[in-house]
Amino acid sequence: MYKTSAQHLSYDFKTLANLMAKATPARSGDYLAGVAASNHLERVAAQYALADVPLKQFLTEALVPYETDEVTRLIIDEHNATAFAPISHFTVGDFRNWLLSEDATTEKLTALAPGLTPEMVAAVSKIMRLQDLILVAKKCRVITRFRNTIGLENRLSTRLQPNHPTDNAAGVAASLLDGLLYGCGDAVIGINPASDNLEATARLLHLLNDVIERYNIPTQACILAHVTTTIKAIEHHVPVDLVFQSIAGTQKANESFGINLNLLNEAHQAALALKRGTVGHNCMYFETGQGSALSANAHHGLDQQTCEARAYAVARKFKPLLVNTVVGFIGPEYLYDGKQIIRAGLEDHFCGKLLGLPMGCDICYTNHAEADQDDMDLLLSSFAMAGGSFIMGIPGADDVMLNYQSTSFHDALYVRQVLGLRPAPEFEAWLIEHDIFNAHNQLKPLTEMPALFKASIQKLTGGH
Amino acid sequence: MAQDKDLTIAYDPWHPLTQLTPARIALGRAGMSLPTRSHLDFQLAHALARDAVHIPLDFDALKQSLDNSGYESQVLQSQADTQADYLQRPDYGRCLNERSIQQLASQHSHAVDIVIVIADGLSSKAITNHAHAFLQRLVPALTDLDYQLAPISLVKHGRVAIGDAVAEHYQAPICITLIGERPGLSSPDSLGIYFTYHAKANISTDADRNCISNIHANGLSYEQALKKLLYLIKEAEKLQRSGVALKDETTDSDNGLAEQQQASINFLL
Numbered sequence: 001m002y003k004t005s006a007q008h009l010s011y012d013f014k015t016l017a018n019l020m021a022k023a024t025p026a027r028s029g030d031y032l033a034g035v036a037a038s039n040h041l042e043r044v045a046a047q048y049a050l051a052d053v054p055l056k057q058f059l060t061e062a063l064v065p066y067e068t069d070e071v072t073r074l075i076i077d078e079h080n081a082t083a084f085a086p087i088s089h090f091t092v093g094d095f096r097n098w099l100l101s102e103d104a105t106t107e108k109l110t111a112l113a114p115g116l117t118p119e120m121v122a123a124v125s126k127i128m129r130l131q132d133l134i135l136v137a138k139k140c141r142v143i144t145r146f147r148n149t150i151g152l153e154n155r156l157s158t159r160l161q162p163n164h165p166t167d168n169a170a171g172v173a174a175s176l177l178d179g180l181l182y183g184c185g186d187a188v189i190g191i192n193p194a195s196d197n198l199e200a201t202a203r204l205l206h207l208l209n210d211v212i213e214r215y216n217i218p219t220q221a222c223i224l225a226h227v228t229t230t231i232k233a234i235e236h237h238v239p240v241d242l243v244f245q246s247i248a249g250t251q252k253a254n255e256s257f258g259i260n261l262n263l264l265n266e267a268h269q270a271a272l273a274l275k276r277g278t279v280g281h282n283c284m285y286f287e288t289g290q291g292s293a294l295s296a297n298a299h300h301g302l303d304q305q306t307c308e309a310r311a312y313a314v315a316r317k318f319k320p321l322l323v324n325t326v327v328g329f330i331g332p333e334y335l336y337d338g339k340q341i342i343r344a345g346l347e348d349h350f351c352g353k354l355l356g357l358p359m360g361c362d363i364c365y366t367n368h369a370e371a372d373q374d375d376m377d378l379l380l381s382s383f384a385m386a387g388g389s390f391i392m393g394i395p396g397a398d399d400v401m402l403n404y405q406s407t408s409f410h411d412a413l414y415v416r417q418v419l420g421l422r423p424a425p426e427f428e429a430w431l432i433e434h435d436i437f438n439a440h441n442q443l444k445p446l447t448e449m450p451a452l453f454k455a456s457i458q459k460l461t462g463g464h
Numbered sequence: 465m466a467q468d469k470d471l472t473i474a475y476d477p478w479h480p481l482t483q484l485t486p487a488r489i490a491l492g493r494a495g496m497s498l499p500t501r502s503h504l505d506f507q508l509a510h511a512l513a514r515d516a517v518h519i520p521l522d523f524d525a526l527k528q529s530l531d532n533s534g535y536e537s538q539v540l541q542s543q544a545d546t547q548a549d550y551l552q553r554p555d556y557g558r559c560l561n562e563r564s565i566q567q568l569a570s571q572h573s574h575a576v577d578i579v580i581v582i583a584d585g586l587s588s589k590a591i592t593n594h595a596h597a598f599l600q601r602l603v604p605a606l607t608d609l610d611y612q613l614a615p616i617s618l619v620k621h622g623r624v625a626i627g628d629a630v631a632e633h634y635q636a637p638i639c640i641t642l643i644g645e646r647p648g649l650s651s652p653d654s655l656g657i658y659f660t661y662h663a664k665a666n667i668s669t670d671a672d673r674n675c676i677s678n679i680h681a682n683g684l685s686y687e688q689a690l691k692k693l694l695y696l697i698k699e700a701e702k703l704q705r706s707g708v709a710l711k712d713e714t715t716d717s718d719n720g721l722a723e724q725q726q727a728s729i730n731f732l733l
Contacts (some may be wrong), residue, residue, distance in 0.1 A: 028552060164485055165651070165683035169730040171485035174703025177478060177732060178489035194678055195692070197712040210733050226708060256669040258708030295554070296669055331646070333554045367513040367647050368551055368586055373506070396498075396506060401678060403648030405510070408488075413496035443496065448477050453732075460731040461480050 004049035011045040011201075016053070017063045020119070021303035022046035023126045025343055029291045029304040029334035036303070047127050051093030055084075058119040064300045064310075071253045075117050075313045084115030092123045099124065099136045106141050108369070113356035118249070118309035121351045130343065132351040134386040140353035142389065144321045145280020146220045146241065148186055150389055151358050156421035157164040157390035158412045159324070159360065160185035163401035167194045169207055175395050176211065177453060181446075182409035183416075183437055184393035186427035187322055187360060188242060188285060190222040192403055201225040209239040215452060218426035220277075220321070222285050227259055227267045234270045239459040241276050242321060243267045252298030259316070268318045278430075279426070282321035287362075288312070289326040291334030291346050304334060309351040316355055322390060323357045325349070328365040329404055338375025341365060344420055346462065347377050349388055360390035364406040371426025373397070373405075380407055384415045391415075416441055447453035473499045486650045486682045509649035516647040517615035518547055521588035523618055529596055530616060535603060537616040540564035540630070557623035559665075560630075564619075567660060568633045577611040578638040579631045583622030586594055594679060598655065598686050602640075605690060611638075624673070628663040638697060639663040642690035650662030656680040657689060659696050661706035672707040674700075 002013040013019035021035035025045035030036035037043035059079060066072045081088075086108075087095060098104055103440050125133060143151040162175030173192060179185055189208055193200050201223045208221035212216035220241040223230070227245040234240050245264060248254050254261075264284075271283040293299040293307040302310075308325070315323045325348035328341040334340045345361050352359035363379045365371035380391065415421060422428050422441050431437035434452045438444050449457050476490040491502040523539050530537045531703070541564055542557045544550035552555050558720070560568070580602070582595050606613060614634045619626050624641055631639035638661060645654040657676040660668055674696050679689045695714045700706045 009642075032553065032555070162487075164487070165678045165680075166688075168485070171487070173732045174481040174484040175487045175489055177481065178476075181476070181478065193582075193675075194684070195712055195714075197714065199713065207730055207733075211730075214733060228708065229711065232711075256671050258671040332551055336552075366648075367510070367519045372510065394487075396491055396502065398488050398506070398509070398633045398649040400486045400648065400650045400682070403646050403651060403654060405649065408498075410491070410493060410496065410498050413493075417496050443493070445474055445476075446477055453478075456732050457478060457480070 002049045002375045004051065006041060006045040006048060009041065009045070009361035011042065011049065013046060013049060016057065016061045017300070017302050019046055019050055019053070019299070020063070020123060020126065020306050023050040024303040024305055025126065027304065027334070027340045027344065028332060028336040029294055030335055032297055033294050033304070034350050035301060050090060050123055051127055053092050053123065055090050055092065055095060055120050056088060058117050058123070063119055063302055063306065064250055070250060071251055071254070071310055071314060074261065074317060075243045075310065076296040078317070079117060080114035082115070083112055085325040086315050087112065087115070092127065092219040095120070096127055096132070097125045097203070100132060104136070104139065106139050109140050109354065110356070113354065118313050118351065119306060121308035121354045125350055130376055130382065132344045134382055137350045137353045137386040140387070142353060142356055142358045144282040144358045146277040146282055146321050147279060148218045148424040149279060150224070150321065150424055152188060152425065153420055155424060156384055156388065156412070156415065157424050158184040158393040159187040159390055160189045160394050161191070161394045161399065161406070162189070163399055164191050164419055165194060165401050167200050167204060172204070172207065173211070178395050179409055181219070181436060181450070182393070182413065183423060183431050183443060184409050184412055185217070185219050186424040187390035188220050188222050190224055190244070190285065192402055193223045196225045196229055198229055198232050198236065201229050202233050202236065203453050205233060205238050205240060218430050227263060231267050231270055234274065239276070240271060240274060242283055243271045244285045246286070246287045246292070246310050247314045248292045248296070248298070249307040249314070250298050250300060252292050253296045253307070254314070256296035256298060261314070264314070264318055282319055284318045284320035285322045285324070286315045286320050287324045287326050288348070290317070290348065291330040295330065296336065305347055308348055312352050312357055315357055321358065322360055323352055324362055325352070326364065328371060329362065330368060331366050332369040335369070337370035338372070339356065341369070341371055342375060342379045342382070345383060346386060349383060349386055358389045361388055362406055364390050364392070364404050366404045376407065377407070380411055380415055381418070384419050384421060413443065414431045465572055470499070483583055484582065486727040487730065506649070513527045513647045513649055513652050516589055516652040517586055519588050520547070521584040521591055521620070523620060526591065526618060530599070533596070533600065535599060537618055538567070539618045540567065541620040542622045542626055543580050547621070550621040554623055557621055558625040560626065573614070575612070576614040576634050578606060579614045579617065579627065579634050579636045580638060581617045581619055581622070581627040581630050581639065581641040583619045583641060583643045585622065585644035586646045586655055589647070590644035590655040590680070591642070594707045598642065598679070598689065601686050601690050602693070605694060624658045625668065627658065627660065628668050629665040631660070631663040631685055632665050637662055638700070640693065651678070651680045651682060654683060657693060659693060659700070659706055661700040661704070674706050674710055674712060
């Protein structure tokens with residue numbers, strides 16, 4: 001029982017799960033699930049009550065039963081009590097105060113990460129404002145490596161996403177070149193295939209591998225097919241850099257994605273064995289997003305933000321190069337408008353970073369959501385201020401395959417300019433070497449194609 | 465706004481690439497940002513896509529045109545009464561309303577192999593522009609293979625899972641749902657097909673379905689989509705299931721894409 005009173009009304013929240021849900025800032029998915037606070041006062045009352053919950057309570061009161069959920073078992077079984085010890089006497093409210101204090105340094109936060117559970121970080125995020133989420137996340141530093149180094153201070157990477165409605169090779173290459181010439185692609189060059197089958201995936205993997213090798217680009221490739229397709233590709237000796245998979249925070253939701261921890265482990269081991277990384281071995285790329293568990297009717301009465309944080313426990317197990325919260329893709333049933341999308345993006349980044357993950361954000365919206373480019377600009381600017389690891393780079397912000405809007409190559413240049421954020425160092429050196437960027441983190445003015453790509457364009461235009 | 469070359473805009477020398485993709489490439493830049501015209505072009509496309517979500521599908525006209533082609537059909541509705549309901553309550557959109565359940569129950573139906581469900585989804589334009597034309601290829605192909613079809617169900621405010629209830633009613637092992645996909649800026653009329661084998665209402669999940677998406681003028685052709693769908697049906701009957709376990713292994717040569725891919729070989733390599 002979690003009791004509190006506010007304004008002469010007493011509240012009695014039956015379970016920790018119930019309390020967490022009621023304390024969550026308003027969003028449509030929690031109303032849809034029927035777990036949200038019924039009014040503003042109840043929400044604040046729940047936040048008071050949540051602030052008084054000892055962090056230890058999250059280790060004894062599982063929000064999804066341990067016996068029936070492998071994500072809960074992962075969270076509990078792999079919890080590091082030693083790392084947790086310095087804050088084990090805190091309540092959620094104390095934890096917020098400490099995170100904001102000067103005592104919570106980058107070093108201490110890094111050491112603390114294995115001692116935190118997703119539920120603890122979700123809980124504290126619910127009683128934080130956006131500026132708190134930004135300030136604390138900014139202090140976290142998560143560095144991952146494959147063929148370059150992602151997550152260094154004052155760096156922001158981009159996933160180049162050259163999707164095409166029919167996976168046409170030349171169409172993909174056109175968007176790919178556009179992105180490279182705008183300085184994008186250091187997080188990964190990642191394509192969502194129009195059809196999830198081995199033949200299409202293999203063809204695109206070969207295409208990206210050949211381009212990366214031919215132009216000696218310090219980055220990695222990924223085709224965002226189902227993990228079982230990628231495992232098949234590895235078995236067929238197709239060059240696989242990163243294994244992709246969408247993941248969620250409950251076993252049942254993961255089952256609806258056709259995955260479990262064993263399958264992810266199998267894929268991780270297969271990719272590691274290829275040893276294709278040159279500066280490191282983080283070889284998994286995960287995508288998540290609030291609402292996915294409810295969408296699969298697998299939320300166990302939890303609010304969607306807590307479910308989302310639990311997905312990070314799954315991600316953390318496999319030491320990913322990149323974790324991407326695809327925040328506005330799911331639609332207005334879960335995140336209604338720009339305000340809800342912005343808050344969710346910053347919550348996810350905060351929770352992921354505290355748990356030690358290389359968090360990026362697909363800052364995006366669909367055309368049936370109450371959002372527009374102005375909302376994306378606000379999230380992009382605050383996400384970059386918070387030290388976000390990477391964003392998407394899509395030609396003109398319009399994904400012509402997935403039919404949604406994300407951040408563009410121009411958006412990345414905007415935020416580099418305003419906040420002085422550079423690409424990954426290896427990739428930046430490549431951009432400078434090939435006359436794409438100058439030494440001041442800016443695009444060079446181009447009157448003709450850079451020498452590196454001159455021949456390829458001539459091939460297309462018949463030598464003129 | 466000047467149409468001439470503006471000296472404050474940096475134009476991209478790779479403009480010829482725009483013929484290779486509908487993506488917004490080689491937009492140029494004003495400083496590091498979008499030039500005015502590209503910015504406004506985007507705003508225009510967004511306005512059109514936003515409005516497209518709210519254009520209702522003319523079910524009577526669709527039924528009439530199917531009647532004219534000799535396809536028996538019926539209009540059903542989900543539990544969502546309005547488009548606003550539909551957008552905010554996916555649970556409503558997955559279940560038939562009481563009247564539709566009664567309507568189905570009152571029919572004397574015999575066993576069929578396949579149900580075809582057409583749902584407006586998020587783009588009525590997708591259904592208006594593509595559903596009938598696709599059916600004219602799909603229905604003969606299925607009849608040639610001796611499949612028995614239920615009357616085509618046209619479902620107002622339906623989500624993908626609405627097909628499950630219809631398939632269950634007819635005890636049909638195969639459920640094919642055509643649905644209007646979320647409108648994109650460059651493709652406001654994209655049609656999606658979801659295929660479910662042994663669909664069960666409230667039990668089937670996304671992992672049990674196969675999806676063929678992006679059927680529109682700049683995307684997958686009707687022929688390509690049909691080949692994929694027929695392949696999925698054949699393989700699902702062998703495996704006795706659909707979804708993640710069933711991979712779409714059709715190759716480009718099966719789909720007539722090979723020639724297209726060949727013609728547009730990657731100029732970067």
